[in-house]
Amino acid sequence: xRRVEPCAPVTQTFETxxxxxxxxxxxxAVLLVGSREAxxxxxxxxxxxxxxxxxxxxxxxxxxDTVVVNRCRDHLRRRLVRVRAVARLRPPDPVDAVGDVLDxxxxxxxxxxxxxxxxxFYEQMTGPEIAQxxxxxxxxxxxxxxxxxxxxxxxxx
Amino acid sequence: MTDLDAVLRDHLRRRVADVHPxxxLDDVVGHGARPDRRRRSVALVAASLVVAGLGVVxxxxxxxxxxxxxTVGPTMNDHWHLAYGLLLCGTWYELHGDGEASPSYxxxxxxxxxxxxxxxxxFTSESTGRRARLGLFFDTYGVDVTxxxxxxxxDQPAARDVDRAQQRCDGPVSVVVWPDVDDPSHAEVHTDxxxxxxxxxxxxxxxxxxxxxxxPVPLPPSVDRLPRSG
Numbered sequence: 001x002r003r004v005e006p007c008a009p010v011t012q013t014f015e016t017x018x019x020x021x022x023x024x025x026x027x028x029a030v031l032l033v034g035s036r037e038a039x040x041x042x043x044x045x046x047x048x049x050x051x052x053x054x055x056x057x058x059x060x061x062x063x064x065d066t067v068v069v070n071r072c073r074d075h076l077r078r079r080l081v082r083v084r085a086v087a088r089l090r091p092p093d094p095v096d097a098v099g100d101v102l103d104x105x106x107x108x109x110x111x112x113x114x115x116x117x118x119x120x121f122y123e124q125m126t127g128p129e130i131a132q133x134x135x136x137x138x139x140x141x142x143x144x145x146x147x148x149x150x151x152x153x154x155x156x157x
Numbered sequence: 158m159t160d161l162d163a164v165l166r167d168h169l170r171r172r173v174a175d176v177h178p179x180x181x182l183d184d185v186v187g188h189g190a191r192p193d194r195r196r197r198s199v200a201l202v203a204a205s206l207v208v209a210g211l212g213v214v215x216x217x218x219x220x221x222x223x224x225x226x227x228t229v230g231p232t233m234n235d236h237w238h239l240a241y242g243l244l245l246c247g248t249w250y251e252l253h254g255d256g257e258a259s260p261s262y263x264x265x266x267x268x269x270x271x272x273x274x275x276x277x278x279x280f281t282s283e284s285t286g287r288r289a290r291l292g293l294f295f296d297t298y299g300v301d302v303t304x305x306x307x308x309x310x311x312d313q314p315a316a317r318d319v320d321r322a323q324q325r326c327d328g329p330v331s332v333v334v335w336p337d338v339d340d341p342s343h344a345e346v347h348t349d350x351x352x353x354x355x356x357x358x359x360x361x362x363x364x365x366x367x368x369x370x371x372x373p374v375p376l377p378p379s380v381d382r383l384p385r386s387g
Contacts, residue, residue, distance in 0.1 A: 014186065015186070017183065018182050019180065023178060026176055027173035027176045030172070030173050030176055031169055031172065031173060033313040040178050043178070043328075044181050044184070047181075047183050047185045051186060074349055077305060093297060098164065098168070099168055101173070102164070102165070102168050111262065118169065121165045121169055122166070132364075153161055155162070
């Protein structure tokens, strides 16, 4: 599932890069922010950022990874206040299926834990790769995943 | 691999298996902005025309952001002046000191003189052309501007007041940019990526605002102190 950066990026056009990355990035963003529409907009804006810097980027896929994750983080921060307000007004949704429980529990995880889980279990990234995308120390990734799995296990009981 | 690992992996894959986004390549390459954002930008300008001459705009919500403009930027021969102010929870603030003791000043030449005016006087290519971004001004003073909060370094006399004021009010941070103070009907509202806001011309005005969406934002008071030419 993990894609590989081309060996000779100078021969890669932005158009082929865009087509190769689009679906992967949007799917990842959907898992991070929970909304398909928001995910498409966030990835689109990140692609604009990549396109602007295209000539100076040695590793555009790595740059795009970071920009998309950072934009997802910012998006969730901005949404947080609104979501909290709605949560106070609305009774909890009845959940019975495992998938619903997992979605709900994933959405409640702190962003770094959620992102680490998505990158590990959906993207099958290694610890160092996750640390690079999230811009954190490698030693942080394992504990985040452990804590996230503990939370998810409790939610599934 | 534990059962939960397998359940998670399977769930995450199924969750996005039917996500097949349509390409917007032409939009990215040709225009650099989402079509819906361009419409909002036009709407924002039209709304501003209603108050033409006053230089007052309303702070938008995050969804009303405009894409950054294409930038030309200053050259090494330029010395531009930009009016700025921090409108935080209803009160205007300006930064103290000229910023010339900052490590970044030596290469960027970006400074002020306690007058609410940014002096954009590039010493090197670090602050020319497309590299001329608002973040360089933040670096001169050590100011941290996120989408949620404006933080001044402890050596700024207004640091505690700014901190206290923001504890008492809600609303996201926005940055309002008037590309030309002589045309106050045209303003852009940025709701994120503040460091990347391009510096494109002499006599711009910039308001760093924390206020609820819809709050009217006038030009910063320091526009009256702007010199006529750079």
